[in-house]
Amino acid sequence: MPQVLDVHAVRAWCALALEALGRDREEIDAINVYPVADGDTGTNLYLTVESAVQAVEAVFTGLEPAPPALSDVVHAMAHGALIGARGNSGTILAQLLRGMAQVLAGDADGEADHSESAVGDTLRRALRRAAESAREAVAHPVEGTVLTVAAAAADAADGRSGDCGDVARAAYDGARTALDATPGQLAVLGRAGVVDAGGRGLVAVLGALTEALSGDPVAPPGGRGVHHARVAADQSLDCADGEGPAFEVIYLLEADDQAVARLRTRLDGLGDSLVVVGGDGLWNVHVHVDDAGAAVEAGVEAGRPYRIRITHFAAGDAHTTHPTSGSAPTGERAQRAIVAVVPGEGLAGLYSEAGATVVPERPGEVPGSGELVEAIRRAHAREVVLLPNDAELRHTAAAAAEQARTEGVRVALIPTRSAIQGIAALAVHEKERRFDEDVVAMTSAAGATRYAELAVAERQSWTMAGICQAGDFLGLIDGDVAVIGEEVTRTARTTLDRMLAAGGEMVTLVLGDEVPDEVAERLERHVRETYLAVDTVVYRGGRNSALMLIGVE
Structure with a gap:
């Protein structure tokens, strides 16, 4: 019976891909020697797909009991991967999924035909669009990487007729063959005796697609694996001898196409491993640089960067805390x-x-x-x-x-x-x-700190949270009106709950002069009783400060 890539197949594909990457994560981490031998490609791919899965599940949950449209599901998958993309390979995978989503939803080639006779061809075009868009997103494509594996999958799919299951199987087999050839295409892989880690992850994702359509588990990829990978980082002298940029910088960016084009040029001059994926005003930017501040500043000039993650390759994740320093000495500089x-x-x-x-x-x-x-x-x-x-x-x-x-x-x-x-x-x-x-x-x-501000509406107006009246209290989260209320404590509490719904460890409250102390006491008590592991610190903003500022770290 012909197999159709419908909403249930996409949902199953995402879940199976997450399961496969969870199973293979340590192996993929172990063979990660390019572009930097930091041993996190498997973890980054897993986190990227996990974000995609969460977005897809949210669509299904929001529309139960009726099934959502295919376009909604594939767009959610692509958007979830985009905002959750981690590392070089995770960012490229997000673009691969985005390219597929554009075709599967009919965005790339007009209205999509989801009949059984047409879906095989649709999947072939989706795989081709994915490979092409991912290559376009990388500033300097290198053969022997996940880009090569994606192109081989698309080529193999083009040569296979039949339904979606046949096309997916051909793509998976083509990707496996290309993966085994990567050590001969990229010298650093050959010296380490491993296949490309990003390509290995893509093979797992394509295997999950094949299983979702056929219902049959696929054979695991062959080639070099964990046995050789444990010494890969030591053998990969190109990546481990201190050469190359010191920092990985990743951020989401709200910007138009022209600003992103300028950003690509500037970041390309600052470092390497530049990947910029996304579109429609939202982008995920990944680059390796020596001057992390300059990379972030370039994003500021292009638009609005947020969810900024900076990792020092020698020191690991940069999310560490240290005591605040004292005043700088006066006199000489x-x-x-x-x-x-x-x-x-x-x-x-x-x-x-x-x-x-x-x-x-x-x-x-x-x-x-x-x-x-x-x-x-x-x-x-x-x-x-x-x-x-x-x-x-x-x-x-x-x-x-x-x-x-x-x-x-x-x-x-x-x-x-x-x-x-x-x-x-x-x-x-x-x-x-x-x-x-x-x-x-x-x-x-x-x-890592979300921020909010409480303000008083000066006039009736339309907001993202509805219509507010003059004198209403407004809770603005990350600059957008999210809560409208008639009483300051209740508005602040609702704003806090919205912010803490995504988790948090520390709440900071800054109160303006007109806010009485008992408001802070009520909010502290609410946080203490509702979110047991969250601490609260309160400051007075004094004259000329906002009515209330809220931070969640």
């Missing part, structure tokens, strides 16, 4: 300083106590680039970390940083969008570390 734009007298005092040079932000008065340059000069340091703490200041801060660099100061701009994110960055600042390592830790801490 200090080695390092923090310059921060801060609203409210209370927060200004908090930042100053942490050793930062403060630029006050007053209602209706946005600091100019000249004021920021002057603050950098006043900090009197060789190295400066700049925290704008406002999304509207990113271009102004970038201009100030560029001006200060012409004066011989090394400046790193961390794109904090709220004073709450700046507090998180300050909490991990440690001046005794190398500058790049300090910037990595601060950027990671800020990027």
Whole structure:
């Protein structure tokens, strides 16, 4: 009986792919020697597919008991993979899934025909689109990698007639053959005696597709595996001798196509392993660089970067915490300083106590680039970390940083969008570390902190949460109105619950002068009783601060 790639098959495919990558994760990690021998390709692929699975399940859950449309399911799969993509191979896999989704949903070639006689051809075109779009996303494609395996799968599918099951089986067999050939195409793989780790992961995903359509488990890939892989990192001198960029930088980016084109050019000049995937205003950016701050700053100039992840290849994951440093010494030029734009007298005092040079932000008065340059000069340091703490200041801060660099100061701009994110960055600042390592830790801490603000509506207006009336309390999460309420405590509590639904370890509350202490006490009690493992810290923002700022780390 002909097999059809319908919503249930896609759902089964995602679940089986996650199961296969979970089973093979350690093996894939062990053979990871290219482009960097950091032993995490299997884990990154697993996390990428896990995000895709969660997005697909959310579509089914949201429309139960009726089944969702195929277009909704495949778009959810691609979007979930995009926002959850990890590492070089995970980012490429996200683009492969996006390319398939475009064809399966009919986006790439007009209205899709889902009849049994046509779905085999649709799958062939989807595999071809996937291979082509992934290759286009990589700045400098290399043979012997997952790109080669994807192209071979598409070629094999093109040569097979029949239904979806036949096409998927051909693609899987072609991918297996190409995977076994990768050590002869890429010297670093040949020296290590392993196949390409990203390609190995793609074979697992294609095997899951074949099993989802046929119901029969596929034979595991042959070729070199764990036996040789345990010594792969030691043998791969190209990747382990200290050469190459020091940091992996990944972030999601909201930007238009023209800005992304400029970003590709700039990042290509900063490092290697550049992969930019996505579209329709949302992108996942991956690059290996020595100057992590410059890579993030390039994203700030292109649009709105968030979910920023920076990893030092020698030190592992950069999400570490350290005590806050004290004030820099006066007199001769200090080695390092923090310059921060801060609203409210209370927060200004908090930042100053942490050793930062403060630029006050007053209602209706946005600091100019000249004021920021002057603050950098006043900090009197060789190295400066700049925290704008406002999304509207990113271009102004970038201009100030560029001006200060012409004066011989090394400046790193961390794109904090709220004073709450700046507090998180300050909490991990440690001046005794190398500058790049300090910037990595601060950027990671800020990027891992969601922020919200409570404000009072000035007039009736439309919002993403509905229509608000003048005088309503608004809970803005990451800059967008998410909650509308008539009472401050209840609005703050609902906003907190929305933020903590995705998890968290620490809640930071910054209260304006008009908010009484009992509001903070009620919110602290709510967090303590509802989220047992979450701590809460409260600060007073003082005059000129927002009604309330909320941070979740």
